[in-house]
Amino acid sequence: MSTTVFITGATGYIAQHIVKQLLAKGYKVIGSVRSQEKGEDLQKLVESDDFQYVVVPNMTEPGAFDSVLKDYPEITVFIHTASPVTFISDDIKRDILHPAVDGTINVLAALKKYGDNIQRFVYTSSSVAVYPQGFGDTERRILTEKDFNPITIDQVHDAEGAYAAGKTFAEKAVWEFVEQESPKFKVSTVNPSYNFGPQAFEVKDKSQLNFSAEVINSVLKTKSNEELPPLAGDFIDVRDVARAHLAAFEKDEAIGQRLVLASEHFTNELIAHLIKQEFPDIDIPEGNVVKSEEQLQGLLWQLDTTKTEKILGFDYIPLDDSVVDTVEQILSVE
Numbered sequence: 001m002s003t004t005v006f007i008t009g010a011t012g013y014i015a016q017h018i019v020k021q022l023l024a025k026g027y028k029v030i031g032s033v034r035s036q037e038k039g040e041d042l043q044k045l046v047e048s049d050d051f052q053y054v055v056v057p058n059m060t061e062p063g064a065f066d067s068v069l070k071d072y073p074e075i076t077v078f079i080h081t082a083s084p085v086t087f088i089s090d091d092i093k094r095d096i097l098h099p100a101v102d103g104t105i106n107v108l109a110a111l112k113k114y115g116d117n118i119q120r121f122v123y124t125s126s127s128v129a130v131y132p133q134g135f136g137d138t139e140r141r142i143l144t145e146k147d148f149n150p151i152t153i154d155q156v157h158d159a160e161g162a163y164a165a166g167k168t169f170a171e172k173a174v175w176e177f178v179e180q181e182s183p184k185f186k187v188s189t190v191n192p193s194y195n196f197g198p199q200a201f202e203v204k205d206k207s208q209l210n211f212s213a214e215v216i217n218s219v220l221k222t223k224s225n226e227e228l229p230p231l232a233g234d235f236i237d238v239r240d241v242a243r244a245h246l247a248a249f250e251k252d253e254a255i256g257q258r259l260v261l262a263s264e265h266f267t268n269e270l271i272a273h274l275i276k277q278e279f280p281d282i283d284i285p286e287g288n289v290v291k292s293e294e295q296l297q298g299l300l301w302q303l304d305t306t307k308t309e310k311i312l313g314f315d316y317i318p319l320d321d322s323v324v325d326t327v328e329q330i331l332s333v334e
């Protein structure tokens, strides 16, 4: 009998890739969505009898995930990806920080009460729970899987801070749960940097993609006579992120580990340069590699993720392939 995996936030950019890879490997998948309409849309995209959705309208309500575990005792793997990935809000704590934390606390509460059959739990954290983001740290540092963002609630002043704090506090709640409750099930977290790469399935509205996928889309929308806004960071392809989520519950080496995912650095200038190399006729800025290098020199924090790479044991998709695959998909559907 095949393993049944439950995934929260199944409509998400990363989650759809996880669902796709799970189904391709013969798992049965139950995904939570926020409305029946979203569930029906996803069901049509996924096109598999091994996928079904459940509606959890508000994950911040206490008991939000209790009935899922009660109704589907066959679930043995639980992946929690749902969290706001937005930076536009007039109430950053209500819209960004609290859902990230409260959703995770409700997941943990459901697991404690009704998680007898659960063997593995994977929480989708972020590299922002590793970097000292929002902390005002100006020291150049190399960070590893051991580092936690030291941000406190008093340091949350903007949407980026609320996102970083939400992901950090939620992940800390997961590890505190492990420490205090010693659950029977094994726990891992996946902490990706900026995700780029194609969408798993067709997207209805390509004008505005999910936050991180929109980085490449916004370079594509910039005309050759316009300036690219400076943006630099670490990248990982979304398909590798999904693969890491599967490895997180399939591999014993991943138990109790934070899998911090970063493949290469990126800048908007470098993305434009890579697009122009492959698609010279597109009317976007050339992409200045010298400027790109300067922007990368300004990055304060470098990640050393040797430990994660050893656990995962696969090579990451390089930035140029990720950019080309993404652009091809955007162009093919327009």
Ligand code: NAP
Pocket (backbone or CB within 6 Å): 008, 009, 010, 011, 012, 013, 014, 015, 033, 034, 038, 058, 059, 060, 081, 082, 083, 084, 085, 099, 103, 124, 125, 126, 127, 167, 191, 192, 193, 194, 195, 196, 210, 211, 212, 213
């Ligand atoms: P996404 O496409 O925006 O998906 C977010 C998912 O969470 C969607 O299913 C969304 O549901 C759900 N969600 C958002 N706010 C919610 C709320 N208040 N209550 C219930 N569900 C909510 O984002 P993504 O990039 O795939 O991100 C997935 C996870 O990866 C998140 O935990 C994020 O923090 C983490 N992550 C992402 C990146 C990245 O670069 N993309 C990097 C590091 C970590 P709807 O579809 O109904 O809105």
